Amino acid sequence: MLEKSNTFQRFRIEDLLAQDVGARDVASILTSSGRGRSGFALGLGTRAQALRSRWAVDVGLDLAFDVDRRRTLLINCLPMGVTFQSTAVCIANVSVREDMACAIVAQAGNLFDQLIVCGDPLFLKRLCDFSEAKGTDWNRHRVHVIVGEETFSESFRDYLARTLHIDLDTEDGGLVASSMGSAELGLNLFHETRETIGLRRACRRDPRTLERLLGNGTRSALPTFLVYNPLHLFVEVISDRQNAAGDLVVTVLDRSAPVPLMRYRIGDRAQIVDPARIAAVLGDSRSSRQLSSFPMIALHGRSDDELPSGWHVDNFKDALYTRRELARHLTGAFRVSPREKALQWEVQLARDSTADPSETAIALGAALPPASGREIPRVVCYRYDQFEYGRTLDYERKFVYWQE
Numbered sequence: 001m002l003e004k005s006n007t008f009q010r011f012r013i014e015d016l017l018a019q020d021v022g023a024r025d026v027a028s029i030l031t032s033s034g035r036g037r038s039g040f041a042l043g044l045g046t047r048a049q050a051l052r053s054r055w056a057v058d059v060g061l062d063l064a065f066d067v068d069r070r071r072t073l074l075i076n077c078l079p080m081g082v083t084f085q086s087t088a089v090c091i092a093n094v095s096v097r098e099d100m101a102c103a104i105v106a107q108a109g110n111l112f113d114q115l116i117v118c119g120d121p122l123f124l125k126r127l128c129d130f131s132e133a134k135g136t137d138w139n140r141h142r143v144h145v146i147v148g149e150e151t152f153s154e155s156f157r158d159y160l161a162r163t164l165h166i167d168l169d170t171e172d173g174g175l176v177a178s179s180m181g182s183a184e185l186g187l188n189l190f191h192e193t194r195e196t197i198g199l200r201r202a203c204r205r206d207p208r209t210l211e212r213l214l215g216n217g218t219r220s221a222l223p224t225f226l227v228y229n230p231l232h233l234f235v236e237v238i239s240d241r242q243n244a245a246g247d248l249v250v251t252v253l254d255r256s257a258p259v260p261l262m263r264y265r266i267g268d269r270a271q272i273v274d275p276a277r278i279a280a281v282l283g284d285s286r287s288s289r290q291l292s293s294f295p296m297i298a299l300h301g302r303s304d305d306e307l308p309s310g311w312h313v314d315n316f317k318d319a320l321y322t323r324r325e326l327a328r329h330l331t332g333a334f335r336v337s338p339r340e341k342a343l344q345w346e347v348q349l350a351r352d353s354t355a356d357p358s359e360t361a362i363a364l365g366a367a368l369p370p371a372s373g374r375e376i377p378r379v380v381c382y383r384y385d386q387f388e389y390g391r392t393l394d395y396e397r398k399f400v401y402w403q404e
Contacts, residue, residue: 001238001249003265005038008184013042013259021046021258030081032183033149033398043183044258050085058088060188061116064175065144070113075101077119077127078148079396084187089116096123096395098130105136114142117164120149121156121317123395125332128163129350139165145176148187149398151224151301152178153318154204157197159327168197178224180299182266184259185252189233190226190297195290199225212281214271214298215243221305221312223298225273230295236263237272237297245271245300269300304402307336309343310374313401316345319367326363329355335389336377336402345377348387357381 007016014023025046032041045053061067061074072089076082080095090112094100101117109115119127124147131138143164157168157176166174177197181187192200203210204222214223228235232253239246248270251262273296282291300306305313316334321327333348347364349355361379368377382388389400 001263001265002261003038003267004032004041004184007261007264008041009039013044016259017044018258018260026258030183030187035398035400041182041184042259043185046256046258048256049254049258054085054087057084057086057188060191061086061088064177064191064193065114065116070142071111072114072116073104073108073112074116074118075104077101077117077123079120082187098123098127101127102131102134102136105131105138105141109141112141114144116144116146118146118148120395120398121147121152122332122399124160125156125330126395128160129328132163133352138163143174145174146179147176148179148181151299151305151314151317153314153321154201154222155318155321159321159324162324168201178226180226180268184261185250185264185266189250189252190228190299192224192226193290196225196227196296199291209281213273213277220310221301221314221318223271223300225296226299227294227296235272235295235297237270238265243272243274245269245298247303248297248299267303269303269306271298271300272296273298307343307402309338311336311343311377315369316401318369319364320347322367323363326355326360326367329353329360331384333387333389333399334401339378341378343375343377345379346387346389347379347381348389349381349383351384353384355381357383 026044027047027050028045030043034040065072067088074086074089074091076091076093077096083093092104094104105115124145143166145160145164160166160176161168164174166176168176171194175194177192179188180190182189200222203213210222234251234253236249237246238249246269247265248268249263249265251264278291301312301314307313313336316336320330320332329350331348331350335346337344349357349360361381364381365379
């Protein structure tokens with residue numbers, strides 16, 4: 001199997017190019033986040049691919065958000081360099097500037113029937129808090145959110161939805177959905193739908209639903225259910241046990257790819273969701289038929305999100321947003337690390353927070369799920385400028401939540 005370390009760190013990019021692709025054919029280069037010890041991977045695109053990808057973006061946006069019928073503004077708040085093209089929507093590439101995003105909503109939002117905001121969880125948290133302080137009236141608009149870069153909890157989805165006035169329970173309402181990809185393979189390989197979101201929320205309400213879907217086994221965090229196009233991807237999960245979670249391995253079925261990557265391990269853990277189990281759990285319902293129309297994976301996060309102590313990074317992400325009045329005092333950034341006497345969970349307070357750090361730490365500890373035999377973390381909250389893991393958050397880089 002290929003992966004970043006034995007591909008991009010072993011070979012020069014000119015040695016990885018397909019024989020029928022020359023340097024003059026390359027129209028774009030995108031780097032991976034650089035997270036981890038293996039350096040950067042590169043995603044190369046040709047001019048021919050750029051034309052096709054624009055069409056694919058338009059089709060995907062129309063299927064998800066009905067952009068052919070609704071004038072749509074897409075506000076791209078992903079880090080610098082992560083952009084995409086469309087002929088179906090108007091795109092505002094503001095990167096990680098919350099003031100620009102809010103100014104566009106306030107001054108140009110009324111030109112459109114709906115807004116789509118695209119960003120990563122930490123910056124979207126900042127955008128929400130900034131917009132509340134500025135009095136941005138999201139309620140005047142039909143709003144959707146595409147969340148990328150990392151996994152997030154249902155409590156975070158609730159936080160976004162309430163701030164942006166999105167009714168998650170209305171079939172024709174706004175959508176807060178995850179999109180997953182990688183620089184070297186493509187930015188949108190897997191994504192949530194209304195049906196997969198409903199399935200995940202049903203599993204949160206009743207853990208027995210999750211067991212019936214994925215089988216018995218210890219899971220420390222709720223997975224994200226994502227679908228993909230089998231005409232575009234060949235997906236494998238490499239595990240030592242049948243039908244269990246394992247390493248997610250992807251082959252993009254594109255003969256024109258300038259850098260062909262077959263059986264590429266992208267660093268996530270996942271599980272194939274059996275369509276027969278979906279039908280058994282949901283019965284012969286409209287939702288069941290829609291969920292079975294595309295293959296689905298249950299994403300368990302990055303390979304290093306499962307901590308040695310038995311906790312999962314998503315346990316801590318979920319605890320941050322369990323209580324809205326508490327979450328408003330936080331940036332969303334934290335660091336979990338092993339210490340001599342106990343696992344330590346360090347949390348950053350928001351810049352303008354007036355909350356008492358000690359009281360906030362107690363409340364966050366109470367928001368964690370039951371330890372169930374796991375080591376109980378020691379919770380410490382810091383004022384914004386005293387948090388040593390990025391005193392001022394750099395939203396251009398992926399944040400590291402766990403480090404041994």
